[in-house]
Amino acid sequence: MDAQTRDADSSPEERIQHIQALVQAQRFTQGLKEIEDLENHPGVGLSPEEKGEISYLASVCLLHLGDSKHALEKATFALETFRNTSQNRNVAQIQVMLGRISLSLGDLRNAELYATDAISTYRRIGDQHELVGSYNLIAQIYFLTCYFEKSAESLRKANELAEKFNDKRMVALTSGNLGRIYALLGSWQEAQDSLERSLAHCQANETDLSKCKDLLSLGFVACLRRDFSKSGKLLDRAFELARTNNFSRELGIYHEYAGYLALTAGDNKRAHSNFSKALHIGQSASPSGCLHSQVYRLLAELQVKEKEFDQALASCEKSLEASKSLGEKLEEGAAYRILGRIHSAKRNKEKACEYFKQSVALLQQIGARYELAHTYLEAGRSGSFDYYRRLGFLANAESLFRDLNSKYHLGLVNLAVSDLLLEQKDYPSGEVFLAEAERLFKETNDRKELQQVARSRAAIEESLFQSRITAKSNGKITFESVITQIGEMKGVIEKLRQIKDYDISILVEGETGAGKDLIAKAVHYSSVRKDKRFVAINCAALPESLLENELFGHKRGAYTGANKDQPGLFEEAAGGTLYLDQVEEIPLSTQVKLLRAIEEKEITRLGDTKPRKIDARIICSSIEDLKEAVRKGKFRQDLYFRLNTFTMRIPPLRERKEDIRTLIKHFLKEYGLDEKKLREFERRGTGKRFLRYPWPGNVRELENDVKRMVILAQANGKGPWEFLPEKLSGQAEESENVDHEPLPEQLSRFEKERIVEALTEAQWNKSRAARILRIPEGTLRGKIKKLEISRPVVASQKRD
Numbered sequence: 001m002d003a004q005t006r007d008a009d010s011s012p013e014e015r016i017q018h019i020q021a022l023v024q025a026q027r028f029t030q031g032l033k034e035i036e037d038l039e040n041h042p043g044v045g046l047s048p049e050e051k052g053e054i055s056y057l058a059s060v061c062l063l064h065l066g067d068s069k070h071a072l073e074k075a076t077f078a079l080e081t082f083r084n085t086s087q088n089r090n091v092a093q094i095q096v097m098l099g100r101i102s103l104s105l106g107d108l109r110n111a112e113l114y115a116t117d118a119i120s121t122y123r124r125i126g127d128q129h130e131l132v133g134s135y136n137l138i139a140q141i142y143f144l145t146c147y148f149e150k151s152a153e154s155l156r157k158a159n160e161l162a163e164k165f166n167d168k169r170m171v172a173l174t175s176g177n178l179g180r181i182y183a184l185l186g187s188w189q190e191a192q193d194s195l196e197r198s199l200a201h202c203q204a205n206e207t208d209l210s211k212c213k214d215l216l217s218l219g220f221v222a223c224l225r226r227d228f229s230k231s232g233k234l235l236d237r238a239f240e241l242a243r244t245n246n247f248s249r250e251l252g253i254y255h256e257y258a259g260y261l262a263l264t265a266g267d268n269k270r271a272h273s274n275f276s277k278a279l280h281i282g283q284s285a286s287p288s289g290c291l292h293s294q295v296y297r298l299l300a301e302l303q304v305k306e307k308e309f310d311q312a313l314a315s316c317e318k319s320l321e322a323s324k325s326l327g328e329k330l331e332e333g334a335a336y337r338i339l340g341r342i343h344s345a346k347r348n349k350e351k352a353c354e355y356f357k358q359s360v361a362l363l364q365q366i367g368a369r370y371e372l373a374h375t376y377l378e379a380g381r382s383g384s385f386d387y388y389r390r391l392g393f394l395a396n397a398e399s400l401f402r403d404l405n406s407k408y409h410l411g412l413v414n415l416a417v418s419d420l421l422l423e424q425k426d427y428p429s430g431e432v433f434l435a436e437a438e439r440l441f442k443e444t445n446d447r448k449e450l451q452q453v454a455r456s457r458a459a460i461e462e463s464l465f466q467s468r469i470t471a472k473s474n475g476k477i478t479f480e481s482v483i484t485q486i487g488e489m490k491g492v493i494e495k496l497r498q499i500k501d502y503d504i505s506i507l508v509e510g511e512t513g514a515g516k517d518l519i520a521k522a523v524h525y526s527s528v529r530k531d532k533r534f535v536a537i538n539c540a541a542l543p544e545s546l547l548e549n550e551l552f553g554h555k556r557g558a559y560t561g562a563n564k565d566q567p568g569l570f571e572e573a574a575g576g577t578l579y580l581d582q583v584e585e586i587p588l589s590t591q592v593k594l595l596r597a598i599e600e601k602e603i604t605r606l607g608d609t610k611p612r613k614i615d616a617r618i619i620c621s622s623i624e625d626l627k628e629a630v631r632k633g634k635f636r637q638d639l640y641f642r643l644n645t646f647t648m649r650i651p652p653l654r655e656r657k658e659d660i661r662t663l664i665k666h667f668l669k670e671y672g673l674d675e676k677k678l679r680e681f682e683r684r685g686t687g688k689r690f691l692r693y694p695w696p697g698n699v700r701e702l703e704n705d706v707k708r709m710v711i712l713a714q715a716n717g718k719g720p721w722e723f724l725p726e727k728l729s730g731q732a733e734e735s736e737n738v739d740h741e742p743l744p745e746q747l748s749r750f751e752k753e754r755i756v757e758a759l760t761e762a763q764w765n766k767s768r769a770a771r772i773l774r775i776p777e778g779t780l781r782g783k784i785k786k787l788e789i790s791r792p793v794v795a796s797q798k799r800d
Helices: 003-009 012-024 028-040 048-064 068-082 088-104 108-125 128-144 148-164 168-185 188-205 208-224 228-245 248-265 268-285 290-305 309-326 329-345 349-366 369-381 387-403 407-423 427-444 447-469 487-499 516-526 544-552 588-600 626-631 637-643 657-670 675-683 698-716 726-737 743-761 766-773 777-786
Strands: 506-509 534-538 577-581 602-604 611-613 617-622 646-649
Touching: 012 028, 012 048, 028 048, 048 068, 048 088, 068 088, 088 108, 088 128, 108 128, 128 148, 128 168, 148 168, 168 188, 168 208, 168 369, 188 208, 208 228, 208 248, 228 248, 248 268, 248 290, 268 290, 290 309, 290 329, 309 329, 329 349, 329 369, 349 369, 369 387, 369 407, 387 407, 387 698, 407 427, 407 447, 427 447, 427 698, 487 516, 487 646, 506 516, 516 534, 516 577, 516 617, 534 544, 544 588, 544 602, 588 602, 588 637, 626 637, 657 675, 657 698, 743 766, 743 777, 766 777
Parallel strands: 506 617, 506 646, 534 577, 577 617
Antiparallel strands: 602 611
């Protein structure tokens, strides 16, 4: 039926009902045409209420077609029409519409007033069903003004009511909006779950606009989770919907998110192209300026990345102008962070510090954890603060990213801590955090960051290469430096004491990190050779050609680049000790030359014909069982018999549970934990969590973890128990609540710990320790013998 026939045959009430049906079906263009026909038809007499209803329906159509200015005029007229009538439901409906129109215009103050009025009106008339939309609207307003908790609270109320009335459309809508809030808060799994629920409803009911919004948000979340492939596919689906339906605002958001994806993935050119398109769309389709604040901020990040600091400064200023006018505190806080980075790069430390502090304060205020964590990370990276402030910022960043369960960002934090420590030339500590960064980046398969780890490690290797090859100890490593309560190990160490001055080869077997190099140094620095050099080489670290060159040296002209005579490590260790770490990795061809050197006490440099006498004690270590390597043909039997004149095995830490508590206490003290916090650490029983972990990295892994805890605790002004390794978190409940150790063993262990504690307090004076324990000295001596207690001495160097 055409419009003229309908004019003749239909009453105004029927025509209004027809327009309502068109609006409900989202046929806004046709609905607006019908309204214009009805308003302009001279033969139709409309009551004031009908005019008000038509104006309201026109405002709905105009808003969805992007004409917010005229939509405001129509809705204002409708409100004035119904304000003084008894039709409160119509009043509330128009108030909701005015809130939405004000929101689209960026007038958040009036948007909040209209939404609050609508909620009050619906409550007054007892219409709980319509409260759902009002709560959703006020949640949007709180969302834009970055009151995220208020927004989430309103959405939960809306969701509850929608579930109560089985309003699937509103359940989906509130789920989608909750997902968008979760995304910014960093609760990415919750965001994904909520958005997928919303999308499932949209697909079933063919609501393209809602579907497009959900796909955009899901694409953004996938990007935050660094699933770039999934993000790209979701955003492409959203783009097709936005393009087909001419959703101009969603097209702008698409280009913003696509630009962010490209920026995060390292495609700067594509990122710049998308940001430019988003700004162009935003200029005409987003009068509120929401796109401007976000896109200009992201563009500034790109420009900082490309070191275009003046351009980045201009983009930041535009972002700030837009975000301040809209009250978008999240974007304002993020812009302050970028200004901090810009002024840090320009060496303007005072301004940089001020902007970073402003960013932290604002983002803390609104609870935007993800952006706040980024600010802490960038402030920690910045050279504008002193060492301790930077370390504190990075400790805060780690805490937040750990809560957000983002391994990639935790890797970035560890890399930043490593770089900071390396700036202080604290190479051992730097390597601890670098290793953790490498582990995290391997788990997330981030090749670019792994390359950065490799570059950092290469810089360390360059600085420490000579010291690693020819490191001379400070003389403090002795047999007393070996911390153990294991009777078997004590017996082997006693035998080493007896043979330390004899010129026989020693083979130390044990897993990586068990402490093999500590044993080797203890033998050397306890022997008559202690005043000569202790020279170490990792046989697995060099290819065959370089290994021979390092061991035996070369003559000038032996190969291209051999510009002078170079002695090998056998000669460097003259009168001292040559320590061959991971000897099982030496190629068979080199094993022949090594055997000759050991048997005949002479070597021949590469390219030379003249043999040279050597005098170096050989200590070797092996991760593998060399007997098994001989059986498999990987290691020469004659060399094996020559090397293992005396062999000792260091048990892995999982077989040395008695040593774990002593080692933890030793490392805590060694790395600077004061006595008060040490007592608190023991009082809390935190050490129990360490006992059930298998420690595949052995003593080195334990030391690194304890050292990292102490560093983070000192930087953050907290106790080390606040920074337990994540791998131990699952041990807590079982370790603290269930102890499977038999009671006699528990009592024996407790007694041993208490005696060692008293002896330590008494500086190992047995008479004073007996008085502390309030037992006879003879009883104490008997218990010391029975429990095989011996005095551990602090080791000053890292273990293998």
